[in-house]
Amino acid sequence: MAKGRAMYCVQCEQSNKGGCAAKVGSCGKSATVADLQDVLLRLMQGVSVYADRAARVGGYDRRVNAFTPHAWFTTLTNVNFDDNRFVALIAEALRMRNSARDLATRMGADLTDLPEPATWQPGTTASELAAAAPFAAIQRFMDRDGPSIVGLRNLILYGLKGTAAYSEHARVLGTEEQAVSAEFHRISAFLASDPTDMDALLREALALGALNLKVMELLDAANTGRFGHPEVTMVRMTPKAGKALLVSGHDMGDLETILLQTEGTGVNVYTHGELLPANAYPRLKRFPHLAGNYGGAWQDQQKDFAAFPGAIVMTSNCLINPNLKGYADRLFTAGPVGWNGIAHVSDHDFSPAITRALALPGFLENAVERTIPIGFARNTVMGVADTLLGMIRKGDVRNLFLIGGCDGARPGRNYFHDLAVHTPQDSLILTLGCGKFRFNGEDLGTINGVPRVLDVGQCNDAYSAIRIATAVADALGCGVNDLPLHYAISWFEQKATAVLLTMLHLGLRRIHLGPTLPQFLTPDVLNVLIEKFDIRPTGDAQQDLEAMLQAA
Incomplete structure (x- = not known):
């Protein structure tokens, strides 16, 4: 598969310039695997077409709803590189599409005007899938629709991937909701029609942000319900x-x-x-x-x-x-x-x-003990809300920073370390995701005994950070955008895309995003995000910090 043509992939910061790699991506993904992932996702949009039509008349298939987030999850950056597994997933996706179609038929759903992914037959053998791959390629309609429309479709596609991953994390812990699956299928089915209306695409991107918020809430409930609330x-x-x-x-x-x-x-x-x-x-x-x-x-x-x-x-x-x-x-x-x-x-x-x-030998001796504080999720922070609010009202805490997200290896990511270590001593830093490893080993001191760096948790725990911010704003009688709260979000891959869409859905402004913006966001699309949502690409850490403090 993909022999004689370049692989095209722009879903994460590891993408080579222009998204093309002749043999292998920067992540190690082969062109064969990239093709198989594209085929799988095109088929999954077809699954969603039937699942959505069935859901409109009250029908759902538990097996289809369970398979969907898992299948999407396998296509995220740096998850699955096994071509044999993808061949098996494609065969299963075809069976799931048949199941969803049969359900929709039995329910008497409207099955007219079906988009291509609902009827497309890519085959199951290696040669058939190789021939089918160009029909599933994300850049297939680039000449027809233009890079901005394709870029917005990819924004939704990659946001769906991130939401599916969070949904799968919750599902394997026993937490799932039929309404969440139905909305996921609805947005995926919208994408299956290869839409070209920019306003409609932006509306659905924000709808996906709303869905991702619900999914993260379910994941938070799944984690805390099974393992208890994190403790300091x-x-x-x-x-x-x-x-x-x-x-x-x-x-x-x-x-x-x-x-x-x-x-x-x-x-x-x-x-x-x-x-x-x-x-x-x-x-x-x-x-x-x-x-x-x-x-x-x-x-x-x-x-x-x-x-x-x-x-x-x-x-x-x-x-x-x-x-x-x-x-x-x-x-x-x-x-x-x-x-x-x-x-x-x-x-x-x-x-x-x-x-x-x-x-294996294991460790032969104890290393010198070194510890760091963690466990500052929403229940912990809100449990001492009076203390935090008191520090804000007295002026002991003048600024809050949310610094974190998905980290990466390319140059420029010291930005987040430099920003964190130069934040003023009268500020607290909320952090989550693997971006925190840029600075969580630094001793940035305390305020009235409270560590200045508050580790909220995984990227999965963005819901906790949102709940903390809204609780503080409610207690102070203002909107979240009126707080002296500054965002520096480390963008890398599709979970980060989903979280960004959630932040945009919530109307959060002044988000500094970087260090390298997604290649699928064309200058025109980026300008729309800047104008509508005040997205701010990261620049010099010291200059950005000064701008944040001046805006407080």
Whole structure:
């Protein structure tokens, strides 16, 4: 597949200039996998056409609704690189489309004027899928519709990917809602018609932002309902002597399962990357062999994983080529994650990874202990709201900053570190996502005993930050945009796209976004966002900070 033509991908900051790569993307994705992902997503839009028509007359298929977020999740940046898995997912998508069509037919739904993805037959063999790939390519209608329209469609496409990922995180924890699935299918079906009306595209982008807010609320309820509300915790960032297993990604359900399956084995379990906040949840903290966090953000994983003397489990994004640093034989993938030749865990049975951890040396001695504070999610911060509001009213806290998001490896990301360390001493920093690793090791001091850096959690926990901001604004009798609250959002991939759309849906203004803006946002589309929503591309950290403080 993709032989003789360039791969086109603009979904994340790792995209090469122009989005094209002759053989492989910067993330390690092959042109074959890129084609298969495009085919899968085109088919999933067809699934949504029928699911949407059925939902309009009261019909829904639980299997279709469960398969949908998982399938979309596999196509995110740095999740699944296994072409065999995508061939199987495409075959399943065709079966799901048939199921959704049959349901819509039985329900008497209107099945006239079906868009192409509802009837398209790409085949199932490698040669058939190779021939079909150009019909699923995101740039297919570039000449007909122009880059701005295609860019807006991609804004929705990538936002749907991010929302699907959050939805899948909630679903695997047992939390899902029929209304959420119906709205996801409605927006996906809208996209299936290849719309060209710019105003309609912007409306649906904001509708997706509203849907993502609901999904993040469900995920918050799923996490806190199962694991309790995060507590302020001093988490260990250095290893202990003993056998070791490292869990990376975002999936706290998998982490809990691993902790249960390693009880009594002598294996210490460490979090990595976006799982750092898991150390603050009461139900997870009760495991004495949850030894703390090891390493930093996802882009450091090749260094971190190579140095880690145990087994590693990758539960979700973001996976980097494991074959370059000599740890492929002790890496395991789970859930939506995949890489050709890497062992994949099925049915939540992590015994192969545990057996591998027991066979490896682990850490031979305790490292010097170093800890950082985490656990400042909405329940914690709102539980001391009177203290926080008192500090604001007295002038002890004059500014609030939200600095975080999805980090990356390209130059320019020191912006977020430089901004954080230069914020005035009378300010608090809310942070979430892996962007926090840029500065969470810095000692930025306290205000009246409260750490200036408040770790709200994963990128999944953007809902917590939104709830904190709205609660403070309500208590002070003003709107969120009237608060001395400044946003510096690290953009990287599709979850960040979904969160950005949620922020725009909520009417938040003065969002500094960067360091590199998405290639699918053309200058015309970017100008629309700047004019309508006051998006501000990041520039010089010191100059941006001065502008933020002047606007307060």
